[in-house]
Amino acid sequence: MYWYEEGEPDGRFIGYTKRHTIYGNHYRPYEEPLPETAVKRKPEEFVFAYGPSTGGLMESVGLDLLTPGEKISSITVDPDYKLRRIKVTGMSVQDALLRVERINGFHSASHSICFLRAVEDALQLDIPDSLQFNRIAQIETERIRSHLLVVQKLAESAGFGVPVNQLSMLRETVSRIIGTSCGHRYFFSVNGTGHSIFKTDHLKERLGEVVDDFHKIYEGLMESKLFLNRLQGNGINRDPDSTGPAARGSGIVHDARNEMEVLPYHQLDYVPVVRDEGDAFSRFMIRSDEIFQSYDFIKKIDRYAGTVYEEPAFEPVDGSGMARIESPSGDLFYSVEIKDGNIMDVGMISPSWRNVKSFRTSMEGNIFTDFHFNWESFGIWISELGVDLS
Amino acid sequence: MISWFFLVPFSIAIIISIWNRKAGYVALAISSVILLAGSFIHFDYLDSFVVIAALVWIFSSWFSVSYGEKYGRWLAPMFGSTIFGMVIILLSRNYLEFLAGWEAMSVSSYVLIAMNKKNDYPPFVFMAFSELSTILIIAGAVYSFYLTGGTTIAFTKVDSVVPLVLFTLGALVKMGMVPFMISEWLPIAHGNAPANGSAILSATMTLMGVFGIVRLMILSPISVVFGVIVIAIGVMSVLFASLFAYVSEHAKMLAGFSTIENNGAILAAIGFYMIAQTAILRDFSLVVIVIFSLSHSLSKTGLFLGIGASGKEHLLDEGLRSSRFSRVGEVLSTASLSGLFPTIGGLGTWMILEMFFMGATFLGYLGIVSIIAGSLIAIGEGFATAAMMKAFVFTQLRNGKEKGVRNEQSVVFSIGIFLVLLFIISPLFIGTEFLGGLPSIFVFNGFAIQSRFTSADFGLISPDYVFGLLAVFSLATYAVFRKPNTRSVPVWRGGRDVTENYTPYAFSNNIRLMLKKILRPGIGERSQYMAIADGFWAFIIIVSTSYRKMAKGFTLGFMNSSIRWYMIYMILAFMIVLLLTILL
Numbered sequence A: 001m002y003w004y005e006e007g008e009p010d011g012r013f014i015g016y017t018k019r020h021t022i023y024g025n026h027y028r029p030y031e032e033p034l035p036e037t038a039v040k041r042k043p044e045e046f047v048f049a050y051g052p053s054t055g056g057l058m059e060s061v062g063l064d065l066l067t068p069g070e071k072i073s074s075i076t077v078d079p080d081y082k083l084r085r086i087k088v089t090g091m092s093v094q095d096a097l098l099r100v101e102r103i104n105g106f107h108s109a110s111h112s113i114c115f116l117r118a119v120e121d122a123l124q125l126d127i128p129d130s131l132q133f134n135r136i137a138q139i140e141t142e143r144i145r146s147h148l149l150v151v152q153k154l155a156e157s158a159g160f161g162v163p164v165n166q167l168s169m170l171r172e173t174v175s176r177i178i179g180t181s182c183g184h185r186y187f188f189s190v191n192g193t194g195h196s197i198f199k200t201d202h203l204k205e206r207l208g209e210v211v212d213d214f215h216k217i218y219e220g221l222m223e224s225k226l227f228l229n230r231l232q233g234n235g236i237n238r239d240p241d242s243t244g245p246a247a248r249g250s251g252i253v254h255d256a257r258n259e260m261e262v263l264p265y266h267q268l269d270y271v272p273v274v275r276d277e278g279d280a281f282s283r284f285m286i287r288s289d290e291i292f293q294s295y296d297f298i299k300k301i302d303r304y305a306g307t308v309y310e311e312p313a314f315e316p317v318d319g320s321g322m323a324r325i326e327s328p329s330g331d332l333f334y335s336v337e338i339k340d341g342n343i344m345d346v347g348m349i350s351p352s353w354r355n356v357k358s359f360r361t362s363m364e365g366n367i368f369t370d371f372h373f374n375w376e377s378f379g380i381w382i383s384e385l386g387v388d389l390s
Numbered sequence B: 001m002i003s004w005f006f007l008v009p010f011s012i013a014i015i016i017s018i019w020n021r022k023a024g025y026v027a028l029a030i031s032s033v034i035l036l037a038g039s040f041i042h043f044d045y046l047d048s049f050v051v052i053a054a055l056v057w058i059f060s061s062w063f064s065v066s067y068g069e070k071y072g073r074w075l076a077p078m079f080g081s082t083i084f085g086m087v088i089i090l091l092s093r094n095y096l097e098f099l100a101g102w103e104a105m106s107v108s109s110y111v112l113i114a115m116n117k118k119n120d121y122p123p124f125v126f127m128a129f130s131e132l133s134t135i136l137i138i139a140g141a142v143y144s145f146y147l148t149g150g151t152t153i154a155f156t157k158v159d160s161v162v163p164l165v166l167f168t169l170g171a172l173v174k175m176g177m178v179p180f181m182i183s184e185w186l187p188i189a190h191g192n193a194p195a196n197g198s199a200i201l202s203a204t205m206t207l208m209g210v211f212g213i214v215r216l217m218i219l220s221p222i223s224v225v226f227g228v229i230v231i232a233i234g235v236m237s238v239l240f241a242s243l244f245a246y247v248s249e250h251a252k253m254l255a256g257f258s259t260i261e262n263n264g265a266i267l268a269a270i271g272f273y274m275i276a277q278t279a280i281l282r283d284f285s286l287v288v289i290v291i292f293s294l295s296h297s298l299s300k301t302g303l304f305l306g307i308g309a310s311g312k313e314h315l316l317d318e319g320l321r322s323s324r325f326s327r328v329g330e331v332l333s334t335a336s337l338s339g340l341f342p343t344i345g346g347l348g349t350w351m352i353l354e355m356f357f358m359g360a361t362f363l364g365y366l367g368i369v370s371i372i373a374g375s376l377i378a379i380g381e382g383f384a385t386a387a388m389m390k391a392f393v394f395t396q397l398r399n400g401k402e403k404g405v406r407n408e409q410s411v412v413f414s415i416g417i418f419l420v421l422l423f424i425i426s427p428l429f430i431g432t433e434f435l436g437g438l439p440s441i442f443v444f445n446g447f448a449i450q451s452r453f454t455s456a457d458f459g460l461i462s463p464d465y466v467f468g469l470l471a472v473f474s475l476a477t478y479a480v481f482r483k484p485n486t487r488s489v490p491v492w493r494g495g496r497d498v499t500e501n502y503t504p505y506a507f508s509n510n511i512r513l514m515l516k517k518i519l520r521p522g523i524g525e526r527s528q529y530m531a532i533a534d535g536f537w538a539f540i541i542i543v544s545t546s547y548r549k550m551a552k553g554f555t556l557g558f559m560n561s562s563i564r565w566y567m568i569y570m571i572l573a574f575m576i577v578l579l580l581t582i583l584l
Helices: A093-100 A105-122 A129-157 A161-182 A203-222 A225-231 A280-304 A351-363 A368-378 B004-019 B021-039 B047-064 B075-091 B095-114 B121-147 B162-175 B185-191 B195-219 B224-247 B251-275 B279-310 B324-337 B344-362 B364-395 B407-430 B463-481 B509-514 B535-559 B563-583
Strands: A013-016 A020-023 A026-029 A046-050 A062-067 A074-078 A084-086 A319-327 A330-339 A342-349 A387-389 B435-438 B443-453 B456-461
Touching: A013 A330, A013 A342, A013 A351, A020 A330, A062 A368, A074 A351, A093 A105, A093 A342, A105 A129, A105 A319, A105 A330, A129 A161, A129 A203, A129 A225, A129 A280, A129 A319, A129 A368, A161 A203, A203 A280, A225 A280, A225 A368, A280 A368, A330 A351, A342 A387, A351 A368, B004 B021, B004 B075, B021 B047, B021 B075, B047 B075, B047 B195, B047 B279, B047 B407, B075 B095, B075 B195, B095 B121, B095 B195, B121 B162, B121 B185, B162 B195, B162 B224, B162 B251, B195 B251, B195 B279, B224 B251, B224 B364, B224 B509, B251 B279, B251 B344, B251 B364, B279 B324, B279 B344, B279 B364, B279 B407, B279 B443, B324 B344, B324 B364, B324 B407, B344 B364, B344 B407, B344 B443, B344 B456, B407 B443, B407 B463, B435 B456, B443 B463, B535 B563
Parallel strands: A084 A387
Antiparallel strands: A013 A020, A020 A026, A046 A062, A062 A074, A319 A330, A330 A342, B435 B443, B443 B456
């Protein structure tokens, strides 16, 4: 394995697969996590059951809010109401990829590319820079769309109909750009081992209009005291293990783009956007700034426009690989074991798994009316949590 | 005023109650009926308080017949003795008689509160504040005696406002007003007595304070400054007590705070009398005092007895099942305490707000006091409505329903109906100077209660028309649509099998969070679901512990086995007491 090796914990804790405990650049055999301390209930508290089937939630998730009324003492998140058991072991890489990219359609490019980087690590394939930058272009386009959705959801929580619809239109525009660039709005069947059919031609110009329009909406939102009041001081996150915009909004520089060379962000002079307030507003600002930053990357990658990637011929070898990339929500990790060209074992750690814990801590002492703003600001995807990948 | 003869039946009732609890309560109810009837023989303004008290005692004695067996054989005699003390107060013609009744009432109440053995400290808290109250009233009486040149201890006209001030302070302590309310003493004491005891303590013991103040107020010179102070105390009591009632988790303490809130409104009306510059405004304020006292006393009795019938101490407790009758009774009592029509409390609230708005128009620069007072009372009434809704939901609706009706429930129901009845017949006891009509819109003369300035009208309401319209529209709706077809479905909780319910604490936690600087954030010490800033008790505890430390240090440091220092101490103490006695 190129990026990971077995050893003592180094750097930060990333998460657990079924077989391993993953740290910065090392992995160890699976270690049972410490059991959660049971919450001591007070007589005046009761459980307010929110979800899984209710308004205000995009995906099916059961939330138990322990509350003495208004104020939330603690919260539990049960993502398994629509648990999907996705089996990829025994399949060829290409067949497995079809399932992996459907784990979270909104972050399909991130999942498929991370999975492929783990596969390529196992197969010890060298990937040309141009293809790597093509993949960065996919992930950054996906990041723009994902962040637009989070900002849209924040505006929706505030009941701002106009920006909600404007942002929705921008998201649709990005989806159409993706669709015309690769044939599928959600990057399905776009990537393969050592190749991609995503075209970056005119991506800069077309996304430029989206980003310009977003800038206007962003400025409008920043002028709304009502909107800012709902975000500022709401859901302060200080969890040192959080990831993605949730971490960077809390002054924690956790970013796989900066830490690993799985994708060549270092060649794009990448510097993470960091703020230290830790609240929902901070996470909103990080996402907004990253939309502009992602577009800057796409402008830099524009030099590879027009490149066509042929499917490479390679000798299938047996091996294991691990890769971690920065999905729009944070660290996304895949591990694979390949034998005779088939997947023998797979592991996945999603950013939502880690951030749901940070979200729960940040909700303690908060009030229910602030719940939606905080929930949306973390950008948690239940589709990544309620999945049993084997 | 009526005669001492009316004490006899009460004395007999107390003696009977020692041997037979139920017979004693029946005798008390009969004694109250006799007192009620007697009050109409030579009816004057002060007899209104006798009528109010007698009505409360009739209902609470009736309720007690089937209540309180668990408190033992002494509950009934103490209940009777407390009433006996109050009867002495109502019949008193001089300060000594008043004080005799006041002490008899206080001592009996002390025992009554001590019968609820869950906590030791409420009776002591009650007694401490009662004695403080007595000292202030004695001071007022002594000063009045001094002003008359030592000729009489009777309630008589004096040239100074000081006796009224001292007496009012004494009564304020007993009524648990600001600043004494902050110590929570009244809710602690009233909330820890058996329910029938709580009812008479809250509904009539505090009424005795109002009675005493009104009695002296009529005989004292007018002091605008003192009037404004009384209004301020009354209004602050309304505001804070209603707020504290809303956040209280103890059923009877919630009602106790509501008592303070009601007494605050009555006190504000008393203050208004003192600042009113015309006879018509003064007369209107006197009517307000009586109507509000009537509605408060009866509604509060209904609420306390309703809580007693629910078997709850804390709102979170498992209670007894309620019936359709107890629900109707308590909803009407709480509606009355919320100042809603068609109950007498609705009329009382309308009148008090009307009075202050009249004051805003006609009292010159004092109008500002009047409008602020009226507005704050209106805010307090808003909190009170929320508090009453909480009390009703968690003592009746959440308890589950049973068929049939127990005696206690039938009393609660009767009080509720009586509150509506009083509303309907209110034009009969308002006084003709405030009655009128608008024949042009079919409100005939005598059916509208009108607030007035000089000869013109200020505002009006017609209780009969309000009730009539409500009844006609309700019956018409029923006639057209009949009983609505309703169906019960399980509550949708996101498709999950969660059966937990909203707690009473959650009901008012929004206010706790908004006012967290002055409200205690959680359930308090002493297992009481309290939610009030505990500054008073913290101060008392600091003073007590510091004094004990100092006394212990002095005892061990100087007087330990030293007869010489002990003698010096005794002589010094004796001289200081002697000096204080001469000076005061």
